[in-house]
Amino acid sequence: MLITNIGELTTNVGPSTGSGTQTHEDGTLHDAAVLIEDGLISWVGPSASSGAQGGSGAQSTPAADEIVDAGGRAVIPGFVDSHSHIVFGGDRAAEFEARMAGQKYAAGGIRSTVAATRRASDGELRARVRGFLDEMLAQGTTTVEIKSGYGLDVETEQRLVRLAAEVTDEVTYLGAHVVPAEYANRSDAYVDLVIGEMLDACALHAKWIDVFCETGAFSVAQSRRVLQAGIGRGLKPRVHASQLGPGEGVQLAIELGAASVDHGTYLTDDDVAALAASDTVLTLLPGVEFSTRQPYPDARRLIDAGVTVAIACDTNPGSSFTSSMPFCIALAVRDMGMTPGEAIWAATAGGAAALQRSDIGVIAPGARADLVLLDAPTRVHLAYRPGVPLVQRVWKDGASVWRKG
Amino acid sequence: MLITNIGELTTNVGPSTGSGTQTHEDGTLHDAAVLIEDGLISWVGPSASSGAQGGSGAQSTPAADEIVDAGGRAVIPGFVDSHSHIVFGGDRAAEFEARMAGQKYAAGGIRSTVAATRRASDGELRARVRGFLDEMLAQGTTTVEIKSGYGLDVETEQRLVRLAAEVTDEVTYLGAHVVPAEYANRSDAYVDLVIGEMLDACALHAKWIDVFCETGAFSVAQSRRVLQAGIGRGLKPRVHASQLGPGEGVQLAIELGAASVDHGTYLTDDDVAALAASDTVLTLLPGVEFSTRQPYPDARRLIDAGVTVAIACDTNPGSSFTSSMPFCIALAVRDMGMTPGEAIWAATAGGAAALQRSDIGVIAPGARADLVLLDAPTRVHLAYRPGVPLVQRVWKDGASVWRKG
Numbered sequence: 001m002l003i004t005n006i007g008e009l010t011t012n013v014g015p016s017t018g019s020g021t022q023t024h025e026d027g028t029l030h031d032a033a034v035l036i037e038d039g040l041i042s043w044v045g046p047s048a049s050s051g052a053q054g055g056s057g058a059q060s061t062p063a064a065d066e067i068v069d070a071g072g073r074a075v076i077p078g079f080v081d082s083h084s085h086i087v088f089g090g091d092r093a094a095e096f097e098a099r100m101a102g103q104k105y106a107a108g109g110i111r112s113t114v115a116a117t118r119r120a121s122d123g124e125l126r127a128r129v130r131g132f133l134d135e136m137l138a139q140g141t142t143t144v145e146i147k148s149g150y151g152l153d154v155e156t157e158q159r160l161v162r163l164a165a166e167v168t169d170e171v172t173y174l175g176a177h178v179v180p181a182e183y184a185n186r187s188d189a190y191v192d193l194v195i196g197e198m199l200d201a202c203a204l205h206a207k208w209i210d211v212f213c214e215t216g217a218f219s220v221a222q223s224r225r226v227l228q229a230g231i232g233r234g235l236k237p238r239v240h241a242s243q244l245g246p247g248e249g250v251q252l253a254i255e256l257g258a259a260s261v262d263h264g265t266y267l268t269d270d271d272v273a274a275l276a277a278s279d280t281v282l283t284l285l286p287g288v289e290f291s292t293r294q295p296y297p298d299a300r301r302l303i304d305a306g307v308t309v310a311i312a313c314d315t316n317p318g319s320s321f322t323s324s325m326p327f328c329i330a331l332a333v334r335d336m337g338m339t340p341g342e343a344i345w346a347a348t349a350g351g352a353a354a355l356q357r358s359d360i361g362v363i364a365p366g367a368r369a370d371l372v373l374l375d376a377p378t379r380v381h382l383a384y385r386p387g388v389p390l391v392q393r394v395w396k397d398g399a400s401v402w403r404k405g
Numbered sequence: 406m407l408i409t410n411i412g413e414l415t416t417n418v419g420p421s422t423g424s425g426t427q428t429h430e431d432g433t434l435h436d437a438a439v440l441i442e443d444g445l446i447s448w449v450g451p452s453a454s455s456g457a458q459g460g461s462g463a464q465s466t467p468a469a470d471e472i473v474d475a476g477g478r479a480v481i482p483g484f485v486d487s488h489s490h491i492v493f494g495g496d497r498a499a500e501f502e503a504r505m506a507g508q509k510y511a512a513g514g515i516r517s518t519v520a521a522t523r524r525a526s527d528g529e530l531r532a533r534v535r536g537f538l539d540e541m542l543a544q545g546t547t548t549v550e551i552k553s554g555y556g557l558d559v560e561t562e563q564r565l566v567r568l569a570a571e572v573t574d575e576v577t578y579l580g581a582h583v584v585p586a587e588y589a590n591r592s593d594a595y596v597d598l599v600i601g602e603m604l605d606a607c608a609l610h611a612k613w614i615d616v617f618c619e620t621g622a623f624s625v626a627q628s629r630r631v632l633q634a635g636i637g638r639g640l641k642p643r644v645h646a647s648q649l650g651p652g653e654g655v656q657l658a659i660e661l662g663a664a665s666v667d668h669g670t671y672l673t674d675d676d677v678a679a680l681a682a683s684d685t686v687l688t689l690l691p692g693v694e695f696s697t698r699q700p701y702p703d704a705r706r707l708i709d710a711g712v713t714v715a716i717a718c719d720t721n722p723g724s725s726f727t728s729s730m731p732f733c734i735a736l737a738v739r740d741m742g743m744t745p746g747e748a749i750w751a752a753t754a755g756g757a758a759a760l761q762r763s764d765i766g767v768i769a770p771g772a773r774a775d776l777v778l779l780d781a782p783t784r785v786h787l788a789y790r791p792g793v794p795l796v797q798r799v800w801k802d803g804a805s806v807w808r809k810g
Binding site for chain 2: 091093094096097100135138139287290293321324326328330333334339340377378380381383384385387388389
């Protein structure tokens with residue numbers, strides 16, 4: 001299949017011709033075409049003005065069985081959402097409403113989601129996850145990482161990683177999300193469970209090990225135990241850190257070679273310098289700051305220092321119930337100091353880097369054919385037209401999986 | 406047609422059972438049904454547990470030819486977007502990008518849109534408007550006000566009101582949008598044109614007269630001349646005021662009995678008191694503050710003072726290119742101090758009040774059957790899940806005009 005007449009193609013490969021990202025090359029092509037074969041991208045080049053040209057020479061458009069005319073609109077790589085918590089029961093709409101009204105909300109918080117998740121059947125959770133995935137696809141997200149962490153007991157955590165593994169390769173075991181009520185004031189005993197019986201039950205279904213390293217959740221020493229135990233079982237580390245205040249989680253993540261440290265709302269200059277000198281990605285989650293009225297981290301400071309930055313939604317019923325990568329891009333541009341080009345790089349190639357993947361997040365020969373056609377002439381419109389559903393069509397592994405209308 | 410099994414129905418009529426609006430009753434019903442006949446709502450009441458009941462008694466669900474099962478989800482009135490500028494040529498994506506980067510942008514501003522609009526054919530403008538209307542319908546907007554104001558010459562202003570009148574009853578003549586380049590330093594002469602030959606050409610196609618009463622646009626004296634001339638021709642007044650700084654536009658609007666004064670970013674205590682004592686609606690346009698990084702006006706202050714508040718998108722290529730009422734609701738809750746119930750009232754019944762319409766913005770017998778089914782159990786989700794396209798299905802005048810997927 002050939003997608004032709006692409007007005008603006010963001011490849012994330014090669015030099016930029018736009019006014020986009022400073023530190024990452026976004027490889028913008030105009031009047032471009034993309035050839036897809038067997039679920040992979042096989043050729044990227046200029047769009048032919050007529051379909052009559054054959055496949056001779058690197059610069060002429062190859063022939064194809066099926067031709068899709070992009071109508072001069074923009075095409076970008078499918079979004080890579082590298083941080084989500086979409087296997088859970090219930091919602092917390094009343095808690096959100098109280099928070100927005102500046103009121104205290106006594107009931108439950110995360111514990112109410114844990115209770116609802118433990119109660120939910122596999123079938124209920126599966127239907128919920130598939131609903132979120134459909135919603136994400138319709139918004140251009142073709143790869144989603146999914147964390148456990150609303151079970152917090154051996155049986156439920158195993159159910160959550162198993163259900164996640166039914167729909168994505170990017171499964172994260174987050175038994176160390178918070179200390180459950182049963183272990184109040186016995187957090188070390190809960191960590192023993194997380195790295196013992198619970199890890200035994202979950203490791204087979206997961207690729208990643210994650211921990212919420214923050215005052216009120218797990219200490220640096222506890223976080224180190226969790227991550228090292230996971231690494232010992234072949235899981236790769238990633239870390240929630242510096243969401244609510246500065247801490248040592250970022251340094252721990254770098255020390256253990258984590259693929260990504262997520263949140264980073266409160267980073268010290270030392271944190272930023274260490275991130276810039278490392279291979280660890282800093283994943284920004286602007287939906288959290290939007291829905292909790294926390295201050296936004298300064299992406300400009302990170303990018304200018306040379307940190308690799310990703311954007312993800314952190315879809316969860318407490319702090320960020322958006323699943324919209326375009327919405328998060330608009331926030332990153334308005335409130336975090338990113339250019340539209342940088343934000344879209346962070347939501348595609350950046351997310352791929354945060355998952356240590358080179359087969360997604362780019363439009364280049366050999367990459368998976370995960371592409372999004374926008375109902376707009378440029379990618380800038382994703383920030384310029386906030387809230388508007390601009391995703392016109394989505395391909396995943398070369399298959400047309402969603403189209404508008 | 407009967408829509409049944411509605412988990413939460415926002416009628417905007419009668420007492421509220423929710424934790425919604427303080428000053429306006431939102432009339433929330435649970436487990437409700439709505440009967441539609443000949444494009445109008447004919448009955449609102451409790452949902453029957455079975456479809457077997459006949460039409461006897463006010464409390465039992467009437468019979469219907471077609472039954473739509475809402476599946477326990479929320480239904481709200483169609484959004485009434487009482488402020489848009491969607492008849493124009495070109496876009497200003499590069500200007501937006503420069504503004505977000507904190508850079509000066511030399512080229513054009515509104516003048517570039519005027520030039521592109523004058524150049525565009527009727528066919529081009531018509532296709533553009535219909536595209537925006539489709540996009541708005543898919544986001545739940547069933548009534549749209551459309552302004553002229555990118556022509557600024559007699560011929561083009563007339564084309565714009567004529568094209569707008571093809572698609573909406575709510576057409577606003579805004580020849581006094583800004584002073585065009587040809588009249589630089591001759592603004593009184595331009596006002597003569599606006600209230601003379603241009604008004605002659607436009608009055609027949611419009612319902613409303615509007616003026617941008619602001620330093621840098623039109624003075625209070627000029628605005629008064631414009632509005633009074635329009636009123637003399639049978640047009641009804643509405644005013645853009647206090648967007649960029651405090652001014653006398655609000656007082657002028659109230660004095661002339663304007664249906665609405667729009668923006669209101671900088672209101673004095675006297676403005677607020679005068680609005681509260683008047684029938685003039687204050688229409689908030691949160692997309693403008695989002696896309697220009699201006700401070701948000703405080704809706705809480707207005708509502709607590711007794712002002713009737715509407716929310717609209719102000720869709721335009723310069724200061725607010727969103728067309729998403731759900732996005733504007735999310736901003737109003739996060740950044741303007743409204744509850745979700747108040748924001749949704751403002752985006753439905755409030756917009757109707759700003760257009761002096763009683764046949765829309767409510768779900769009640771006799772009203773037009775403009776309804777939105779959300780893919781969510783409550784209306785709160787419109788703010789709780791920002792950016793997510795939650796509109797599942799839309800009816801306008803009883804006809805199913807959009808559905809997801």
